[in-house]
Amino acid sequence: MIPSSENQVPAVALEQVSKLYGRFAALRMLSGEFAAGRLYLILGENGAGKSTLLRVIAGLIHPSHGKLAILDSGDLKTVRPQLGYMAHASMLYDELSGRENLAYFAALYGIRVQATGDRAMRTVGLDPELDRRVGQYSQGMRQRLSLARAILNDPRILLLDEPFSNVDIGSARDMTRLLGSMRDSGKTIFLVTHQPALLEGVADESVYMSAGRIVERVQHRASSATLQAAEAQP
Amino acid sequence: MSVLSVLRITLAKDLRMEWRSKDAINSMLFFALLVVVIFSFSFDLTADESRQIAGGLIWVALLFAAVVALNQTWARELRNQVLDAYRVSPAPAESLFLAKTIGNFLFVAILELLMTPLFIVFYNLRSIGPVYQLILASVLGNWALVVNGTFFGAMSIRTRSREVLLPLILFPISIPALLAMVGATTSTLTGEGSAHLSLVFLAVYDVVFTLLGLFLFETVLQAE
Numbered sequence: 001m002i003p004s005s006e007n008q009v010p011a012v013a014l015e016q017v018s019k020l021y022g023r024f025a026a027l028r029m030l031s032g033e034f035a036a037g038r039l040y041l042i043l044g045e046n047g048a049g050k051s052t053l054l055r056v057i058a059g060l061i062h063p064s065h066g067k068l069a070i071l072d073s074g075d076l077k078t079v080r081p082q083l084g085y086m087a088h089a090s091m092l093y094d095e096l097s098g099r100e101n102l103a104y105f106a107a108l109y110g111i112r113v114q115a116t117g118d119r120a121m122r123t124v125g126l127d128p129e130l131d132r133r134v135g136q137y138s139q140g141m142r143q144r145l146s147l148a149r150a151i152l153n154d155p156r157i158l159l160l161d162e163p164f165s166n167v168d169i170g171s172a173r174d175m176t177r178l179l180g181s182m183r184d185s186g187k188t189i190f191l192v193t194h195q196p197a198l199l200e201g202v203a204d205e206s207v208y209m210s211a212g213r214i215v216e217r218v219q220h221r222a223s224s225a226t227l228q229a230a231e232a233q234p
Numbered sequence: 235m236s237v238l239s240v241l242r243i244t245l246a247k248d249l250r251m252e253w254r255s256k257d258a259i260n261s262m263l264f265f266a267l268l269v270v271v272i273f274s275f276s277f278d279l280t281a282d283e284s285r286q287i288a289g290g291l292i293w294v295a296l297l298f299a300a301v302v303a304l305n306q307t308w309a310r311e312l313r314n315q316v317l318d319a320y321r322v323s324p325a326p327a328e329s330l331f332l333a334k335t336i337g338n339f340l341f342v343a344i345l346e347l348l349m350t351p352l353f354i355v356f357y358n359l360r361s362i363g364p365v366y367q368l369i370l371a372s373v374l375g376n377w378a379l380v381v382n383g384t385f386f387g388a389m390s391i392r393t394r395s396r397e398v399l400l401p402l403i404l405f406p407i408s409i410p411a412l413l414a415m416v417g418a419t420t421s422t423l424t425g426e427g428s429a430h431l432s433l434v435f436l437a438v439y440d441v442v443f444t445l446l447g448l449f450l451f452e453t454v455l456q457a458e
Contacts, residue, residue, distance in 0.1 A: 058322050061458055080324040089315040095251045107243045108323040110235035149319065 009072045011036040011157050011188035012057055017066035019052055019212075026052040028212040029066070034190070036071075036156070038221075039183040041199055042192045044209035050192040051088070053209070054159045057190065058085040071156065081109060084155035088162055090142045091149060094135030098145050099128050102152060109153040120148040125174055139166035147175060151182070158182065160191045164198060172198050240329035241336075248337040251310065258303040262345050265302055269295040270349065274356040282424075284357040289419035292353060293412055296342065297379060301401050303341045304383040307334055308391045317391075320455075327452040331384065335447070338380040346372050362425030367418060371429065374436035375415035381440065382407055385447040388454050411439050 010033040019027040027049045034040060042050045055061040056068065059076035070079045085091075092101045102117030118128035124144040134142060147163055160179075164172040172195070180202040183189055191199070196206065208216040252258055273291055277283075311317040320330060353359055361368060383404050390399040418432035 058318075060318055060321055077324075080322060083322055085318070085322045087315055087318060091315050091319040093247070093251065093310070093316055094314065095254050095310075096247070100247075100250075104243060104247050105319060105323070108235075108240060108320065108325040110239075110324075153323075 009036065010034055010069075011038075011071060012190075013069040013072075015067040015069075017056065017063045017068055019049075019056060019061060020064040025212050027056065027063070030212075030214055031066075032214060032217070034188065036188045037183065037186045038204040039179060039189040039191065039199070039202060041196055041203045041206045042190060042209060043194075043196055043206055047211075048209040049212040050209055051161050052212075054085070054161050054190060054192060057157070058083060058159050060085075079157075081153060082156040084150035084153060084158045086146050086150040086158075086160045086163055088165070090134070090146045092134045092142065092145060095133060097131060097133055098126060098137070098141075098148075099130075101134060101145065102149060105149050106152050111153065116152065117148075120152050121145070123151070123178060124148045125171065140168055140171055143167050144171065144175070147178075156187060158187055158189045160189065162192055162194070164193060164195050176202055235325065237326045237329045237332075240325045241333045244330055244333035245336055248307070248310075248333060249340070252337070252341065258306040258341050259344060261302045261306065262299040262341065263348060266295045266299040266345060266349050267352070269298065270352050270356055279357065281358045281360070284359055285362070285423040286420065288353065288357050288359055288423055289416040291357075292349075292419060293375060293415045295349070296346065296376075297405070297408065297412065299345060300338070300342050300379050300383055301404065303338055304380070304387040304404075305397055305400060307338055307384070308387045308396075312391055317455075327455045328448050330455065331388070331447055331451040334388075335377075335381050335384045335444075338384055339376055342376050342380055343372075346376065359423065361423050363422035363429065365422075367422040367429045367433065370433055371415055371418040371422065371436070374433060374440055375411065375418075377440045378411035378415070378436055378443070379408060381443050381447055382411075385443075385451065385454070388451070392457075411436060414439065 012034040014030045014032050017027055017030040018025060030053070042053065044050050052061060056063055057070065059080065067074065068076070070076060071082060073079050096104070098121060099117060102120060103114060106112070106117050121128040124147050126141065126144055126148065134145065137145065143163065143166060147160070150158060150160065163175060167175065176198050179189055179191070183204070193199070196203070204219070204221045206218045206220065207214055208218070279287070383400070386403045387400055390396040390403065393399050414432040414435045418429040418436065421427040421429045421432070
């Protein structure tokens with residue numbers, strides 16, 4: 001568990017964040033704070049701005065207006081080591097094996113220990129010894145390896161875009177359990193999905209988006225800050 | 235993590251992938267081979283005439299062939315959005331730029347090595363000037379092509395018609411370097427005039443464009 005003082009700092013804070021593509025607004029004036037150590041489900045129809053929001057937090061897209069702070073820092077460059085991002089696409093090299101892929105991406109974070117990549121593969125239920133190029137992996141295996149790549153650097157904030165697409169139900173449940181335990185260990189997880197039922201009982205909050213706006217936030221489990229405040233009451 | 239360590243692992247990864255797929259080398263080789271064979275059958279040249287035009291022919295063939303490799307090198311990063319994984323990591327942008335440039339330099343150098351005997355046979359070439367000048371012109375000329383090609387390849391990577399855009403940007407900016415490469419090669423092959431000035435110009439061109447690339451690459455990489 002991360003210390004409670006760290007929990008008080010919002011993992012992500014948005015202030016009037018908009019993203020415009022010409023006259024089209026992918027995100028419209030988003031504001032809000034997201035406490036650390038929680039698992040957020042980002043829900044909404046196609047084109048609601050869910051993936052754009054994740055890409056903005058990941059620093060892959062720069063907001064057209066507004067301010068974004070991650071772990072209390074406005075300089076996204078400094079928090080890159082604390083982020084893990086998994087996109088729709090696998091973000092893996094088809095010509096390399098799973099182990100070679102992870103060894104390369106781990107090295108980008110200064111991790112030169114092979115065991116780190118192997119451990120990440122085992123965590124998502126893949127065999128590091130599998131001597132097969134990623135191009136020959138099934139879609140579900142790619143998805144698992146992609147998750148392994150995202151958690152390689154032990155990030156404090158994990159951004160997952162449709163991690164369960166093309167994954168069988170058993171594997172999806174395994175991944176859900178893993179995400180639950182990561183949240184319990186203090187990680188903040190933002191997860192875009194069209195299968196919210198899979199995370200029933202695991203997710204802390206659902207964030208509903210529509211036409212680039214956050215339209216509703218529904219808490220499933222109270223945050224530690226709320227609990228602490230409740231305990232402090234006479 | 236240091237620029238050099240990320241450079242080393244990125245270069246090793248690129249070389250391993252090229253060794254397995256041979257995409258860039260094969261397409262470059264095939265293209266350059268076509269140019270050499272078609273031109274040798276199109277003209278009936280004496281040895282002296284060959285020496286006069288070979289410089290231009292060699293470098294134009296290499297320039298066109300290099301574009302194929304330059305497009306390949308970035309297309310790989312675009313597939314499965316792998317480049318985004320680099321962009322979200324704390325790895326320095328300069329390492330990626332240098333690794334790609336060195337990788338492309340090695341691919342074009344291999345092409346030069348494979349094509350040299352073919353040029354000699356098909357065009358009946360024999361250098362009258364010192365051979366070391368040819369080697370120097372190849373190294374400096376190769377770097378001039380790939381350093382700009384790698385940079386502008388990254389710039390055009392997210393455009394819809396990137397295969398067309400890269401030569402459109404690269405060729406005009408490479409003209410001064412191309413003139414110097416052809417000048418140095420022709421004067422060495424014919425033994426007429428000095429290649430010295432062209433070689434110095436190429437060296438300065440290489441330094442300037444390498445520094446510019448290093449300075450601007452972060453902006454290019456993080457552009458949407």
